[in-house]
Amino acid sequence: MPRTPFLAGNWKMYKTGAEAVSFIEAAKPLLAGITGREAAVAVPFTAIAEAARAASGTGILIGAQNVHWEREGAYTGEISTGMVKAAGASFVILGHSERRQFFGDTDEWVAKKLQAVLEASLVPVVCVGETLAQRESGDTFRILASQLKGSLAGLNAERAAPLVVAYEPVWAIGTGKTATAVQAQEVHAFLRAELATLLGEKTASATRLLYGGSVKPDNVKSLLSEADIDGALVGGAALKPDSFAQIVKFDS
């Protein structure tokens, strides 16, 4: 089964609902008639409903950047899977390095959020990635193996079908320093082998592995031409409709 390329923007803390609508309106004609891939944007919670309405019928998927693992409760400031789903989200980014670094998300939390996301029939995009210090000290593979195992704890092959994993080296996020296609492929092949150990060969070969970290229109094609790179998670370059559209059309 070929893996459908998944090109996802991560808007982080950018754009109001109205700005999201303008983006979608501008992206629509640029992406008209595009097939053979999924285009997606993870928007701020407050923009999900408007973005989803604007994107309806376009094939552009709207997602959230985080969720809480409980369905509801006394958790001031948190948002549940049911809430993002009702607002129109179809996928959720989990364990982004900015969440891990600034907001205390741990592998254990990511694993709990993953269960909640699957329970709600949303697509999880689980992020892993090493820091520069970890790479330079030769710890990359050990760190990634441990993040992957910890973040997928409790997942079994029967429930893993929608799983998407994003490899985002922390040193490449927002820095303009992209991993080379060869560096990224090396890690993706490793992650796929780890997935095979954790969830079996079948799940490993069906799971889409995205690369993220300074993906731009001019490097996306070479990254996606690697055997184990099935898509991209894009921050800065996904904030403008034209560069987002160029990334979605990576092979044209």
Ligand code: PGA
């Ligand atoms: P960037 O961000 O493309 O701006 O490096 C990627 C991400 O954080 O998902």
